[in-house]
Amino acid sequence: xxxxxxxxxxxxxxxxxxxxxxxxxxxNSGVRGSMVIKPYGYAIWEKLQQELDRRFxxxxxxxAYFPLFIPKSYFNKEASHVEGFAKECAVVTHYRLKxxxxxxxxxxxxxxxxxxxxxxxxTSETIIWDTYRDxxxxxxxxxxxxxxxxxxxxxxxxxxxxxxxxxxxxQEGHTAHATEQEAIEEAEQMMNVYADFAEKFMAxxxxxGVKSVNERFAGAIETxxxxxxxxxxxxxxxxxxxxxxQNFAKAFxxxxxxxxxxxxxVWATSWGVSTRLMGALVMTHSDDNGLVLPPNLxxxxxxxxxxxxxxxxxxxxxxxxxxxVAELRALGISVKFDNRDTYKPGWKFNEYELKGVPIRxxxxxxxxxxxxxxxxxxxxxxxxxxxxxxxxxxIKNLLTxxxxxxxxxxxxxxxxxxxxxxxxxxxVDIIExxxxxxxxxxDGTPETEExxxxxxxxxxxxxxxxxxKEIGKCILTGKPSERRVVFARAY
Amino acid sequence: xxxxxxxxxxxxxxxxxxxxxxxxxxxNSGVRGSMVIKPYGYAIWEKLQQELDRRFxxxxxxxAYFPLFIPKSYFNKEASHVEGFAKECAVVTHYRLKxxxxxxxxxxxxxxxxxxxxxxxxTSETIIWDTYRDxxxxxxxxxxxxxxxxxxxxxxxxxxxxxxxxxxxxQEGHTAHATEQEAIEEAEQMMNVYADFAEKFMAxxxxxGVKSVNERFAGAIETxxxxxxxxxxxxxxxxxxxxxxQNFAKAFxxxxxxxxxxxxxVWATSWGVSTRLMGALVMTHSDDNGLVLPPNLxxxxxxxxxxxxxxxxxxxxxxxxxxxVAELRALGISVKFDNRDTYKPGWKFNEYELKGVPIRxxxxxxxxxxxxxxxxxxxxxxxxxxxxxxxxxxIKNLLTxxxxxxxxxxxxxxxxxxxxxxxxxxxVDIIExxxxxxxxxxDGTPETEExxxxxxxxxxxxxxxxxxKEIGKCILTGKPSERRVVFARAY
Numbered sequence: 001x002x003x004x005x006x007x008x009x010x011x012x013x014x015x016x017x018x019x020x021x022x023x024x025x026x027x028n029s030g031v032r033g034s035m036v037i038k039p040y041g042y043a044i045w046e047k048l049q050q051e052l053d054r055r056f057x058x059x060x061x062x063x064a065y066f067p068l069f070i071p072k073s074y075f076n077k078e079a080s081h082v083e084g085f086a087k088e089c090a091v092v093t094h095y096r097l098k099x100x101x102x103x104x105x106x107x108x109x110x111x112x113x114x115x116x117x118x119x120x121x122x123t124s125e126t127i128i129w130d131t132y133r134d135x136x137x138x139x140x141x142x143x144x145x146x147x148x149x150x151x152x153x154x155x156x157x158x159x160x161x162x163x164x165x166x167x168x169x170x171q172e173g174h175t176a177h178a179t180e181q182e183a184i185e186e187a188e189q190m191m192n193v194y195a196d197f198a199e200k201f202m203a204x205x206x207x208x209g210v211k212s213v214n215e216r217f218a219g220a221i222e223t224x225x226x227x228x229x230x231x232x233x234x235x236x237x238x239x240x241x242x243x244x245x246q247n248f249a250k251a252f253x254x255x256x257x258x259x260x261x262x263x264x265x266v267w268a269t270s271w272g273v274s275t276r277l278m279g280a281l282v283m284t285h286s287d288d289n290g291l292v293l294p295p296n297l298x299x300x301x302x303x304x305x306x307x308x309x310x311x312x313x314x315x316x317x318x319x320x321x322x323x324x325v326a327e328l329r330a331l332g333i334s335v336k337f338d339n340r341d342t343y344k345p346g347w348k349f350n351e352y353e354l355k356g357v358p359i360r361x362x363x364x365x366x367x368x369x370x371x372x373x374x375x376x377x378x379x380x381x382x383x384x385x386x387x388x389x390x391x392x393x394x395i396k397n398l399l400t401x402x403x404x405x406x407x408x409x410x411x412x413x414x415x416x417x418x419x420x421x422x423x424x425x426x427x428v429d430i431i432e433x434x435x436x437x438x439x440x441x442x443d444g445t446p447e448t449e450e451x452x453x454x455x456x457x458x459x460x461x462x463x464x465x466x467x468x469k470e471i472g473k474c475i476l477t478g479k480p481s482e483r484r485v486v487f488a489r490a491y
Numbered sequence: 492x493x494x495x496x497x498x499x500x501x502x503x504x505x506x507x508x509x510x511x512x513x514x515x516x517x518x519n520s521g522v523r524g525s526m527v528i529k530p531y532g533y534a535i536w537e538k539l540q541q542e543l544d545r546r547f548x549x550x551x552x553x554x555a556y557f558p559l560f561i562p563k564s565y566f567n568k569e570a571s572h573v574e575g576f577a578k579e580c581a582v583v584t585h586y587r588l589k590x591x592x593x594x595x596x597x598x599x600x601x602x603x604x605x606x607x608x609x610x611x612x613x614t615s616e617t618i619i620w621d622t623y624r625d626x627x628x629x630x631x632x633x634x635x636x637x638x639x640x641x642x643x644x645x646x647x648x649x650x651x652x653x654x655x656x657x658x659x660x661x662q663e664g665h666t667a668h669a670t671e672q673e674a675i676e677e678a679e680q681m682m683n684v685y686a687d688f689a690e691k692f693m694a695x696x697x698x699x700g701v702k703s704v705n706e707r708f709a710g711a712i713e714t715x716x717x718x719x720x721x722x723x724x725x726x727x728x729x730x731x732x733x734x735x736x737q738n739f740a741k742a743f744x745x746x747x748x749x750x751x752x753x754x755x756x757v758w759a760t761s762w763g764v765s766t767r768l769m770g771a772l773v774m775t776h777s778d779d780n781g782l783v784l785p786p787n788l789x790x791x792x793x794x795x796x797x798x799x800x801x802x803x804x805x806x807x808x809x810x811x812x813x814x815x816v817a818e819l820r821a822l823g824i825s826v827k828f829d830n831r832d833t834y835k836p837g838w839k840f841n842e843y844e845l846k847g848v849p850i851r852x853x854x855x856x857x858x859x860x861x862x863x864x865x866x867x868x869x870x871x872x873x874x875x876x877x878x879x880x881x882x883x884x885x886i887k888n889l890l891t892x893x894x895x896x897x898x899x900x901x902x903x904x905x906x907x908x909x910x911x912x913x914x915x916x917x918x919v920d921i922i923e924x925x926x927x928x929x930x931x932x933x934d935g936t937p938e939t940e941e942x943x944x945x946x947x948x949x950x951x952x953x954x955x956x957x958x959x960k961e962i963g964k965c966i967l968t969g970k971p972s973e974r975r976v977v978f979a980r981a982y
Contacts, residue, residue, distance in 0.1 A: 030565070030621050031609065034558035039637060042555045064533045067525035068611075068642055068658050069581070072588070074521070076597060090560070091585040091599055092611065095646040097563070097578055106567060108582055108608055117599055118522065120559075120583065120611070130521050140833060146530060151559055151642065155586040167559050342631060 005354075007288045012232040016283060020161045023291045023355050025278065033159040033166030040355065041278065043299035045169070048277060049149065051201050051296075052171065055193050061145040061173060066127050068151075069118035074126040077251040081125065084218020088155040090120040090166075120153040125219060125244070125270055128174045129252040136176060136266060139258050143186070144176040162279035163236075163491055170274035176266045178258060180245070183267035184222075187243040190271040191224035194239035202277070203294040203407040204228050204284045205414050206238060207437070207486060209462025214446050217270075221245040227461045227486065229414045230283040233435025235461045235488035238280050241271035279491070284410050285379075291356030292378055294406050295399040302328055302335040302395060303357045305348045307364035314339065317363050320388060324361065324373070327392040333399065353378065358402055359395060379405055420484070427475045427487070431456045437488050441481035443474035452476055458487045496845075498779045503723040507774060511652045514782045514846050516769065524650040524657030531846065532769065534790035536660070539768060540640065542692050542787075543662065546684050552636045552664060557618050559642075560609035565617040568742040572616065575709020579646040581611040581657075611644040616710060616735070616761055619665045620743040627667060627757060630749050634677070635667040653770035654727075654982055661765035667757045669749060671736075674758035675713075678734040681762040682715035685730035693768070694785040694898035695719050695775050696905050697729060698928070698977060700953025705937050708761075712736040718952040718977065720905045721774040724926025726952045726979035729771050732762035770982070775901050776870075782847030783869055785897050786890040793819055793826040793886060794848045796839045798855035805830065808854050811879060815852065815864070818883040824890065844869065849893055850886060870897055911975070918966045918978070922947045928979050932972035934965035943967055943978070952977045 005022065006014045021027055025041030037045065053063075069092060075082040096112030099105075121127065128146075135141060153167045173190060177183040191208055198204045206226035216223045220242035228238045249255070249265040258264050285292040295301050304324060306317040321337050328335045338348055345362070352360055362374040373391065376383040379402050386394055417436030421427035430438050442448060442460065452475075453459050467483040474481050496513065497505045512518055516532030528536065544554070560583060566573040587603030590596075612618065619637075626632060644658045664681060668674040682699055689695045697717035707714045711733035719729045740746070740757040749755050776783040786792050795815060797808040812828050819826040829839055836853070843851055853865040864882065867874040870893050877885055908927030912918035921929050933939060933951065943966075944950050958974040965972050 027622075027625070029558045029618065031558045031560050031562060031618070034560060036558065036622050037556040039553035039555045043553065045556075046554065062530035062534065063537065064530045065528040065536075065660065067520045067522045067527065068644070069522050069525060071522060072597065075588075082597060087588055088586065089588065090583045090609070091588065092581045093584045093599065094582040095579065097566075097580065097582065097610075106563065106573060108584065118581070119588075127520065127522070131518075131527050134518070153559070169556065 005288060005290065008231060015288070016279075017161065019282060019286060019290060025282070025291075026161045028161065033156055035159075035161050035165050035167075037169075037275070040299065044281070044293070044297055045275060045278060047297050047299070048202075049171075052197060052273070053147075053149075055197060056147050056171075056173065059145075059189060059193060061147045061175075063148065064146045065148055065150070066124050066131065068121055070121050070124070070127045072117045072119055074130060075119065077126065078219050078247055081219035081247075081251075085122045085154075089122050090153045090155060092118040092120065121150070122152055122154045123270075123272075124148065124150070124152075124172055125174065125248050125268075126252070129248040129254055129268070132174075132176055132266070133252055133254045136254055136256050138256055139178050142176055142178045142256060142266070143182065145173075145186075146175065147171055147173040160279075162275055162282070165275075168275045170272050172270060172272040175269045176249075176254070177269070178256065178264075178267070180267050183245075183269050184243050187222070187224055187241045187269040187271065190241040190269070191226065191239070194241065194271075194273060195226045198226055198228065198238055198277075198280075199407065201294075201296050202281055202284075203296075203403060203410060204238065204280060205407065205411045207462060207464055208466075209464040209486065211240075211462060212446070212449055212460045212485070214449050215460065217242045219244060219247050221247070225462050227437075227488075228280055228284065229417060229437060229488070230280070230491065231413065232283075233417055233488075235437065235486075235490040236276070236280050236283070237461070237490065238277060239271070239273040242269060244268035244270060285406055286356065289381070290354035292406070293356035293358060295358045295403050298356065298358050299334065300336045300352075300355075300357050301333050301399060302359045302361060303348075303352045304335065304337045304361045304363065305345050305352075306337075306339055307345050307362055313365050314341075316365065316368060320368060320373075321363055324388070324391060328395060331392050331396050333392075333395065358399060377402060379409075421475060422472070424475050428456060431458045431487070431489065435489065437461070437486050439484040440475045440487055441470075441472035441483075442485050443477050443479035443481055448474060448476050448479075452487070457489050459490055461486045461488050461490060496779060496781065499722060506779070507770075508652065510773060510777060510781060516773070516782075517652045519652065524647055526650075526652050526656050526658075528660075528766070531790065535772070535784070535788055536766060536769060538788050538790070539693075540662075543688060543764070544638075544640075546688060547638050547662075547664065550636075550680060550684060552638045552666075555637045555639055556641070557615050557622065557639060559612055561612050561615070561618045563608045563610055565621060566610065568617065569710050569738055572710035572738075572742075576613045576645075580613050581644045581646060583609040583611065612641070613643055613645045614761075614763075615639065615641070615643075615663055616665065616739055617743070620739040620745060620759070623665075623667055623757070624743055624745045627745055627747050630669050630747055633667060633669045633747060633757070634673065636664075636677075637666065638662055638664040651770075653766055653773070656766075659766045661763050663761060663763040666760045667740075667745070668760070669747065669755075669758070671758050674736075674760050675734050678713065678715055678732045678760040678762065681732040681760070682717065682730070685732065685762075685764060686717045689717055689719065689729055689768075689771075690898065692785075692787050693772055693775075694787075694894060694901060695729065695771060696898065696902040698953060698955055699957075700955040700977065702731075702953060703937070703940055703951045703976070705940050706951065708733045710735060710738050712738070716953050718928075718979075719771055719775065720908060720928060720979070721771070721982065722904065723774075724908055724979075726928065726977075726981040727767070727771050727774070728952070728981065729768060730762070730764040733760060735759035735761060776897055777847065780872070781845035783897070784847035784849060786849045786894050789847065789849050790825065791827045791843075791846075791848050792824050792890060793850045793852060794839075794843045795826065795828045795852045795854065796836050796843075797828075797830055798836050798853055804856050805832075807856065807859060811859060811864075812854055815879070815882060819886060822883050822887050824883075824886065849890060868893060870900075912966060913963070915966050919947060922949045922978070922980065926980065928952070928977050930975040931966045931978055932961075932963035932974075933976050934968050934970035934972055939965060939967050939970075948980050949978045950981055952979050952981060 096109040098109040211223040222243040246265040308314040587600040589600040702714040713734040737756040799805040
């Protein structure tokens with residue numbers, strides 16, 4: 001197991017790409033822009049999924065499944081939506097192949113051309129609102145609180161594993177409400193569900209806010225988001241929740257008879273997170289030795305590696321190891337005893353460090369005599385000798401501590417890399433030389449935002465929900481501003 | 492809630508279609524051949540998924556995810572596979588749309604034509620074996636035991652909800668082994684996992700067997716299957732497990748260095764079940780009043796309906812209802828107290844009968860005085876009055892009983908509809924007038940099978956694994972045969 005990762009300092013981007021592949025999370029496939037999510041990466045994704053799914057159901061949502069293909073004409077119905085999504089997409093034009101009588105190769109059968117092309121869903125608002133028209137007649141049919149776990153495709157020219165791939169996995173919630181107020185509350189609730197999940201479960205601190213007009217979802221009235229900061233000082237949008245107003249209800253003619261007897265258009269939200277979260281996870285916690293996983297997300301939380309010469313020693317070590325396995329499992333901790341004889345302990349140490357297993361326990365014959373084991377934690381790389389007696393409780397506490405420590409470490413990093421800029425020079429200096437989040441005044445116009453982006457590659461990540469009113473001047477134009485917004489270069 | 496289902500006797504096919512829609516399981520979408528799985532149907536599918544996933548993991552499998560799109564050329568690599576799958580499929584030819592300068596509509600951008608067309612996966616052997624080439628070098632990398640939950644597309648001209656749709660959901664296991672023997676054992680193991688799942692969890696009795704050459708999976712050496720019998724006497728293939736030999740390893744050049752130092756091709760299996768199981772579920776247990784669900788699969792196992800006049804009575808009933816809810820939940824039973832004031836009890840009775848909720852508890856003011864509740868079971872439609880005292884334990888037992896009863900009922904039905912035919916006349920008479928499974932002798936040739944199919948629409952469902960050696964004569968040709976095989980008309 002030669003790991004030899006490029007360090008973060010040498011080349012952050014290369015470090016990320018290597019780590020994702022070497023830690024067995026994902027790899028590029030033979031299909032341009034599409035990745036293979038390997039079993040170890042998928043096991044982490046399943047943990048994310050299960051916890052999110054639990055939180056969605058706890059807030060009253062149900063899962064359903066809608067078609068992969070969307071007729072081209074559906075996209076035409078919502079004007080801003082088509083601009084945002086229907087352009088870079090996979091288009092199905094035929095439904096049959098045949099043998100070429102000359103070359104004997106299989107070719108597309110020209111006789112099997114579809115009357116109307118089908119788009120592989122880039123997002124499902126159109127097909128879902130086309131369906132909701134059947135589901136909604138009366139106020140009694142509302143709210144509809146539905147989520148879908150699905151694959152989506154957005155044609156991307158420059159792709160990176162997890163962060164930007166043509167096909168990715170995600171969940172998309174689509175809700176329908178009788179009133180504007182209820183829909184806004186739903187959109188805000190789901191942003192809060194995402195934020196709490198990111199912080200408590202993934203140990204990733206996030207800023208909650210709303211997007212500027214330029215960065216809004218195509219078809220939304222308001223886009224709520226959570227923004228995280230990666231170790232290279234670039235921001236990553238980790239989840240979005242959209243208040244869609246009545247745009248899709250009007251486009252797809254979805255109305256209901258209200259309690260007052262009047263027929264009204266339905267109010268909508270949509271919200272989603274994707275396998276991009278896997279990228280955020282890697283880039284928030286990992287180090288030059290490999291992956292670092294918060295215990296909540298680790299498929300293997302504890303690995304036990306025996307140190308031995310000969311079968312007799314292995315047998316003696318195994319007795320204790322198996323007792324520890326049983327004790328930890330009884331405490332709900334996932335544990336692996338790696339007694340493979342085909343690899344040396346040093347190889348195994350490297351392997352589990354690279355894969356981010358939170359705790360490694362090493363047991364040798366001398367430890368047995370003393371009644372201790374060596375416990376190494378992945379986050380700080382510290383080792384200590386702990387008594388075998390009562391080990392379970394200590395490991396359990398340590399896992400809780402590590403989960404908190406990783407969050408605190410990420411939070412400290414974010415605080416250290418959050419700046420205030422009060423002039424254009426200061427702003428440019430920070431963006432160029434320090435990176436991180438920059439709180440600065442902005443005059444509120446899309447033109448100014450666009451110009452700042454062109455000049456510095458920094459965008460407005462969000463207008464933070466907790467922003468205090470503060471009179472100031474736009475860093476670019478000097479025009480008046482009432483609050484600071486958050487700028488950063490972003491993934 | 493007007494249910495008015497067509498009865499099974501009137502028109503079995505119509506009954507099925509109506510039931511699937513009226514019980515809120517699924518509906519057709521605006522996209523030809525693609526269905527929408529509604530929340531209630533999806534909740535049942537989730538229960539199937541979770542239990543299957545648990546059984547896969549218990550037998551050592553891990554999940555992963557492979558690309559939706561497969562380059563056309565991949566299909567060319569395995570000759571029989573391309574014949575079976577690459578023909579009726581969705582073909583992606585372009586990756587961009589644009590505004591038509593004249594009509595202003597969005598049209599396919601002719602400049603964005605793919606160099607090589609992409610096929611939306613009908614099954615993933617090709618893309619997965621293309622990936623396994625990277626994963627496998629040594630015997631130490633084997634076995635690979637991977638499963639994928641995914642959507643697949645096979646272009647279908649005549650579609651039916653769950654039974655045959657262009658897009659469907661499924662799982663596909665793909666394993667790689669060092670020896671032929673190990674791969675055969677894996678394929679057999681997974682057939683057994685499917686059979687046990689169908690019988691114990693879904694209460695659907697199945698025959699285990701192997702397919703004849705005509706019915707084999709395209710690219711397989713042997714296809715194992717489980718076959719179930721529907722209430723109209725037609726068979727339904729509920730799951731298949733394939734021993735693929737070295738076909739895909741050779742097509743994609745996947746080799747390993749064995750312990751003896753020699754380089755060899757890898758041995759393969761694949762196995763899958765799909766949302767088709769939802770169709771099998773509906774058609775095995777349901778009746779003219781609607782869906783009947785085995786308790787294991789019911790999203791709501793018990794519903795409590797209050798019978799009351801005025802709020803004061805509702806309050807008194809609710810006290811007892813809430814106690815029962817708490818008691819049942821503590822026993823791990825999913826229960827819903829439907830206290831909606833917007834619907835009458837009769838409407839609710841119909842609704843839950845239609846949706847197959849296993850147990851309905853009705854509570855009125857008179858019941859309160861007597862300390863009893865009315866318990867109705869969905870499978871037999873029987874009602875009885877039970878003491879509120881100790882109700883939880885009784886309900887739990889009743890659910891277990893109902894699960895067993897549904898299996899026994901389906902097994903009895905199958906036995907009654909399983910026949911032996913010893914002459915062509917007898918065979919045709921049974922197929923035409925009785926339906927069901929027919930055990931008959933066959934000479935073992937594809938030609939005879941094909942002729943029987945043309946004449947009677949009956950196919951060989953399988954050569955049962957438990958078939959005893961029995962000398963006989965083929966019902967069509969009179970040629971010698973060593974065992975009976977199972978014929979039926981099938982979905």
